[in-house]
Every structure is written in C-alpha cells, then in structure tokens.
Amino acid sequence: MADPQVIAKQFTDFYYQTFDTNRADLNSLYRDNSMLTFEGQPLVGGGAIVEKLKSLPFQRVQHKVTTFDAQPSSSTASSMIIFVTGHLVVDDNENALQFSQVFHLIAEASSYYVFNDIFRLNYT
Amino acid sequence: MADPQVIAKQFTDFYYQTFDTNRADLNSLYRDNSMLTFEGQPLVGGGAIVEKLKSLPFQRVQHKVTTFDAQPSSSTASSMIIFVTGHLVVDDNENALQFSQVFHLIAEASSYYVFNDIFRLNYT
Numbered sequence: 001m002a003d004p005q006v007i008a009k010q011f012t013d014f015y016y017q018t019f020d021t022n023r024a025d026l027n028s029l030y031r032d033n034s035m036l037t038f039e040g041q042p043l044v045g046g047g048a049i050v051e052k053l054k055s056l057p058f059q060r061v062q063h064k065v066t067t068f069d070a071q072p073s074s075s076t077a078s079s080m081i082i083f084v085t086g087h088l089v090v091d092d093n094e095n096a097l098q099f100s101q102v103f104h105l106i107a108e109a110s111s112y113y114v115f116n117d118i119f120r121l122n123y124t
Numbered sequence: 125m126a127d128p129q130v131i132a133k134q135f136t137d138f139y140y141q142t143f144d145t146n147r148a149d150l151n152s153l154y155r156d157n158s159m160l161t162f163e164g165q166p167l168v169g170g171g172a173i174v175e176k177l178k179s180l181p182f183q184r185v186q187h188k189v190t191t192f193d194a195q196p197s198s199s200t201a202s203s204m205i206i207f208v209t210g211h212l213v214v215d216d217n218e219n220a221l222q223f224s225q226v227f228h229l230i231a232e233a234s235s236y237y238v239f240n241d242i243f244r245l246n247y248t
Contacts, residue, residue, distance in 0.1 A: 033199060035196075037195060042195075066247075067244055069161045069164065069244070071161060071242065073197065073239070073240055075157060081226065081240050081242065085224060098222070100244070100246065102207050104197055104228075116197055116205050118193045118205065118207040120191055120193070120207065120209050122222055123190075124248060
C-alpha cells in the first residue's frame with residue numbers, strides 16, 4: 001500500500017480545498033454505504049451527506065489544517081484512517097472555530113473513497 | 125453486530141477509567157499489531173504503546189469525555205471506529221487541556237481490541 005501519510009496529505013488537501021470552493025463536488029468521494037456523523041447527526045449515503053454539507057448555513061468557509069495523522073486500518077485490505085485537527089473560519093467571523101475530523105478511506109480501483117467520516121467542533 | 129454507540133460508551137468508560145487509575149492495565153486492549161500515534165509519534169505493539177502511556181510525565185490525570193461518536197468500519201467484519209472529544213485535567217493544573225482521539229476496534233472472541241489509536245491535544 002502507498003504510504004498512508006502521503007495519501008493523507010493528498011486527501012486532506014483535496015478534501016478541504018473542494019469543501020471551501022464547491023462543497024457539491026465532494027459527492028465524488030462518497031458511496032451509497034458511506035457514513036457521516038456531523039456534530040452527532042448520523043447520515044448515510046453520498047447523496048444525504050452532500051445535501052447536509054451543502055445545507056450548512058455559511059456562505060464562505062476556510063479550513064486550516066493544524067495536524068493530520070494516518071494509519072493503515074487493516075493488515076490485509078488497502079484502507080486507512082486519517083485524523084485531522086484544525087481551525088475553521090466562517091464568513092466574516094474573526095474567531096476561528098476548532099474542529100477535529102476522522103476519515104476512513106477504502107481503496108477502489110486506483111483511488112480511495114470515504115467509508116467513514118466523523119466531524120466535531122471542539123468547544124473550550 | 126452490537127450497537128456501536130453502546131459498545132462505544134462501554135469502551136470509552138472502561139478505557140479512560142483504566143487510564144486514570146492504572147495505565148499499565150491498558151495492555152489488555154492492545155495486540156502486537158496495534159498502532160498508536162500519540163501527538164504525531166508512531167508506536168506499534170501493545171508493549172511499546174503501554175510503555176509510552178506509562179512514561180507520560182504526570183502523576184494524576186482525569187479524562188472528561190465531552191462527545192463520543194461511533195460507526196461500523198466495515199460492511200462485513202465486526203469492527204468500529206470510535207471518535208472522542210474531551211478535556212484532560214493533569215496533576216494540580218487548573219486549566220483543562222482539550223483532546224480528541226480516535227479508536228478502531230476489531231472484534232476478537234466476545235470482545236474487541238484496539239487496532240488503531242490516534243491521540244491529539246487541541247490547542248487554540
């Protein structure tokens with residue numbers, strides 16, 4: 001399997017750049033059995049997941065990744081867990097929000113899709 | 125498979141209670157192929173993982189879980205991802221530290237072991 005850290009860098013760069021420019025395009029990363037738990041709300045399937053992301057009530061958003069870690073999630077399959085911490089800047093708010101997010105990527109052809117996705121804001 | 129939310133509650137209660145009373149006992153949760161990435165430092169195997177946890181430079185620690193989320197991590201195997209956010213109180217420090225942590229549990233006999241574990245403090 002490719003180096004998880006390298007994949008994690010490519011994935012997080014692509015994911016948050018796409019999120020911050022056109023959330024609807026994230027659809028390509030999810031499948032019918034993909035799961036997102038967003039601030040405790042469970043969603044299943046790429047359609048429901050992208051509708052949720054599109055419905056978030058801000059016009060502009062910028063994700064700034066502080067740390068990302070990656071580990072292979074199986075001894076036999078090509079899959080990995082990516083764990084991200086960072087800050088979110090939303091619209092004209094001066095105060096960034098802290099977030100953390102975990103992705104479970106599963107290999108498919110020459111790429112990966114998101115099977116698990118859990119997102120939380122971190123409040124002090 | 126049992127309800128991941130129920131397992132997640134039992135697991136996180138047990139994990140942090142054990143961590144806060146006798147870290148060495150966490151050895152029972154890890155196997156030779158288990159992975160921990162602790163603040164960016166990768167460790168493999170229950171022995172190395174528990175040595176790292178035992179070496180952390182505090183006498184007393186208390187984990188307070190704020191949120192935990194869980195999802196099955198496979199369509200076929202009995203395994204799950206648990207994602208925790210919370211606060212840490214260390215020794216006599218008045219200020220709690222924010223942390224987030226992801227576990228990947230794999231079924232083994234009638235229980236689970238930790239295959240993946242990633243821990244990060246969240247700094248503002």
